[in-house]
Amino acid sequence: GAGVSQSPSNKVTEKGKDVELRCDPISGHTALYWYRQSLGQGLEFLIYFQGNSAPDKSGLPSDRFSAERTGGSVSTLTIQRTQQEDSAVYLCASSLVPGGQGEGYEQYFGPGTRLTVT
């Protein structure tokens, strides 16, 4: 079946502009995660959505970052007033079931959006 898809694959933006990154999880997966991969910081958790529960925003680096998930499926990560330190690959992942033990919990990753802030 189809995997996690993300768009755009690459985004170049000027410092100070807003950007929106999109994630389409695997159909039927209830949990959705955003991570960031950068040379200096490695792979970092940003935010997590589980069904209709309030999202876990504990990894968002500043209030310029926000995300929403509409209809329990597609998610959009928004970065306002982008800074050069926001340059990274933004990864989305989904899992069949939310956090816990057992099969179905493993996360499947999309190809990422490479964001470059000039």
Added chain:
Amino acid sequence: AQSVSQHNHHVILSEAASLELGCNYSYGGTVNLFWYVQYPGQHLQLLLKYFSGDPLVKGIKGFEAEFIKSKFSFNLRKPSVQWSDTAEYFCAVTAFYNQGGKLIFGQGTELSVKP
């Protein structure tokens, strides 16, 4: 706070050599453990996972990992590497107390296999 440590940043091996990549985590409670692989130009793929039961888990492409609870370790092994195993390998952990299931990743180990 949880943390994951991968001891080797870059490993260079010749084909047919054996591989062991170290991974240690800091959380003392019940954990889920994972190894992900990122081939050049590709996205992260799940290599293997441990939830419970047999501490020796087998994954795709001949990889295996052993969970040693007393050592807080989850080392990745392969008896004989191939050139196609050249990739970056990430160890990751989640803890049961964290019902959100966010993955905490190690820094990654870049594996280069010489033909």
